[in-house]
Amino acid sequence: MGASEESVRDLLAANLRRARIERGLSLSELSRRSKIGKATLSQLEGGSGNPTIETVFSLSRALEVPISDLLDQPRGNGLTVVRSADVQVLSGAGIDLRPLRGIESGDAIVDVYDQQVRAGSRQDSLGHVGTEHTVVQAGRLVVRVDDREVELGPGDYIGFDARLPHGYTALAGPVRSVLLLQYRTDQRLHGTRTQPPCLVETP
Template sequence: MKSPESSIRDVLAANLRRERVRRGLSLSKLSQLSKIGKATLSQLESATGNPTIETVFSLSRALEIPISDLMDARHSDAVTVVRAAETEVLSGEGVDLRALHRIEASGMIVEVFDQQVRADGRQRSLGHAGTEHTVVQSGRLVAEVDGRRVDLGPGDYIAFDGRLPHSYAAPEGPVRSVLLLHYRSGRHEAADQPNSPH
């Protein structure tokens, strides 16, 4: 998704500025929409800030765009190989994410992430654009979606409307999972994604 020399900070800085300017938003207005301080946004746009999962998801929600529109350096080849050692980690209060790939086909965008929920951590989200899918690879994951708790083990799968408040926790030790986010193509359609069947 990005060349080794382009960092998460650099890619986010360029994409955030492009998306903000495209919408005619001032830093103050984006701060109001995303609930992120104006100074923090300024640092992110100058590639001097320290982006977190919470920050990126808040920006995705405020701008109504897929996460990868903020994180993708837009490189493509016939064969895509993403090496774990060469992929930067985006960390949040309880989760470490590595962006692996963005797929665009049949009017849909699918983002693929390697997701690790840290032991005794809890990752909370107020919601974001798209539909969220998680497949547990190892460990026991506790997902809570709009107040409903679901316990998941290896091989289990959950899907839900990403706009709903949700959280992930790993009470018994670290959890490894694959996170997929999918959206309809189009800049302003991402937030209109219908509920996914469970």
């Protein structure tokens, strides 16, 4: 079942505060680095904030940690089934992300997301930790990485250094894709691997 909005906020609050302290940053310095208001950061650490994709990506970039380090919960063993209906959506300006699974193999960690780019919408990112992989399932997608643009169709793949500024634009209708965020284990803030949780749905 999907985690409740309140429990997800509690996870983010605890993880954000721990990450900030471990990085030796004040709220003011994190605000400067992430370009997120100090009052907003205080709310997030207090468990009363309502994060968007843009907020989480900015925090990941500023703290230099994987997104799943900010939004994690314990992972079970054995068979894992994730139902789309049970996963709350993290929405941004142009996309909706559903976290499905975290996979660890050797010194690599891959977080798997169902990604939907809304019709006629564009989602931009200034960059964040990790390597980004996208496989288009349906629709036409324009991916911009730094100053390059590539158009993808069903079955096409793109991979790039996620630290570079990048963006997604849906052409002539919505785009359904699988997003994989790959990290090195030494980039993790915590020693124990956890599964990305259901994220907070934004209005």
